[in-house]
Amino acid sequence: MSQSTVHIRSSIGSGSGDGLSPLAGGNSLRIEGVSKTFVDGERVVEALHPVDLAIQPGEFVCFLGPSGCGKSTLLSIIAGLEQASSGAIFANHKEVQGPGTDRILLFQEAALFPWLDVQQNVEFGLRQARIPRKQRAEIARHYLNMVNLNGFEHSYPHQLSGGMRQRAAIARALAIDPEILLMDEPFGALDAFTRDKLHAQVEAIWRETRKTVLFVTHNVREAVALGDRVIVFAPRPGRIVRDFPIHLPRPRSLEDHQLVDKAAEILEVLRNEMQKQEQEEEFGSLIH
Numbered sequence: 143m144s145q146s147t148v149h150i151r152s153s154i155g156s157g158s159g160d161g162l163s164p165l166a167g168g169n170s171l172r173i174e175g176v177s178k179t180f181v182d183g184e185r186v187v188e189a190l191h192p193v194d195l196a197i198q199p200g201e202f203v204c205f206l207g208p209s210g211c212g213k214s215t216l217l218s219i220i221a222g223l224e225q226a227s228s229g230a231i232f233a234n235h236k237e238v239q240g241p242g243t244d245r246i247l248l249f250q251e252a253a254l255f256p257w258l259d260v261q262q263n264v265e266f267g268l269r270q271a272r273i274p275r276k277q278r279a280e281i282a283r284h285y286l287n288m289v290n291l292n293g294f295e296h297s298y299p300h301q302l303s304g305g306m307r308q309r310a311a312i313a314r315a316l317a318i319d320p321e322i323l324l325m326d327e328p329f330g331a332l333d334a335f336t337r338d339k340l341h342a343q344v345e346a347i348w349r350e351t352r353k354t355v356l357f358v359t360h361n362v363r364e365a366v367a368l369g370d371r372v373i374v375f376a377p378r379p380g381r382i383v384r385d386f387p388i389h390l391p392r393p394r395s396l397e398d399h400q401l402v403d404k405a406a407e408i409l410e411v412l413r414n415e416m417q418k419q420e421q422e423e424e425f426g427s428l429i430h
């Protein structure tokens with residue numbers, strides 16, 4: 143970890159007043175009995191059946207599952223943007239009560255400020271944390287370099303490709319040095335070629351920074367290519383059905399036959415689970 147990174151952490155920690163001490167023993171995430179039910183008039187949706195999970199510092203964990211199985215809901219609760227109906231989340235042994243600079247959420251659409259150039263976007267959180275100008279520029283340079291965006295510091299978001307915008311958003315998140323990166327289908331809107339390139343970059347960044355990463359995807363191969371673990375969700379109600387450790391060597395290639403086999407094994411579990419669900423629903427509708 144660079145000197146400047148250490149300095150930012152302590153500045154943001156004291157500035158935000160959240161009392162975290164992220165450098166003491168690193169971060170871990172504990173999810174205890176977290177559930178979510180949405181009530182919308184007459185309509186009640188059990189988006190998430192109670193979930194228990196423990197995530198180690200520096201783990202790369204993929205949440206995999208079809209649409210509507212509660213992956214984004216769980217990520218939003220971890221980010222502190224959504225309140226759980228029951229249970230609690232502990233980030234670095236401290237209960238999550240709302241958003242914090244220790245957990246940054248990245249979406250499918252890179253949420254950059256269109257009126258700021260790339261460098262200003264990356265410096266945004268640092269400016270809020272009152273990091274001096276020279277140091278901000280140094281930190282921005284470091285992370286823009288890491289995501290291969292040097293030369294584009296003064297471009298505006300509309301002048302960048304989708305992949306470049308997503309890389310700028312990653313640099314902006316890394317600049318404030320969160321312990322946990324929460325990525326909600328960050329490459330879902332990109333073409334397959336750009337997506338493959340970004341996988342390699344995200345993996346390299348993760349190896350260098352050793353952040354804890356939670357990465358939501360529908361794509362089984364993407365999950366196996368990136369994750370130390372692939373946690374499989376199923377819908378109605380949203381719940382975890384399996385937790386697969388992935389022990390394949392890194393860096394991984396999407397064409398590697400071990401990766402393809404592992405993805406097929408996971409897909410089979412997911413298919414069986416969906417089939418079981420459909421049969422239960424069919425049976426339920428027959429007896430009611």
Ligand SMILES: Nc1ncnc2c1ncn2[C@@H]1O[C@H](COP(=O)(O)OP(=O)(O)OP(=O)(O)O)[C@@H](O)[C@H]1O
Binds near residue numbers: 181213216380
């Ligand atoms: N604000 C909300 N109000 C009512 N229902 C909601 C709300 N947010 C999510 N849901 C419902 O909760 C369930 C889980 O949604 P969620 O977005 O977490 O699933 P997901 O697995 O992330 O799906 P996708 O991959 O399509 O994003 C869905 O049935 C969804 O319709």
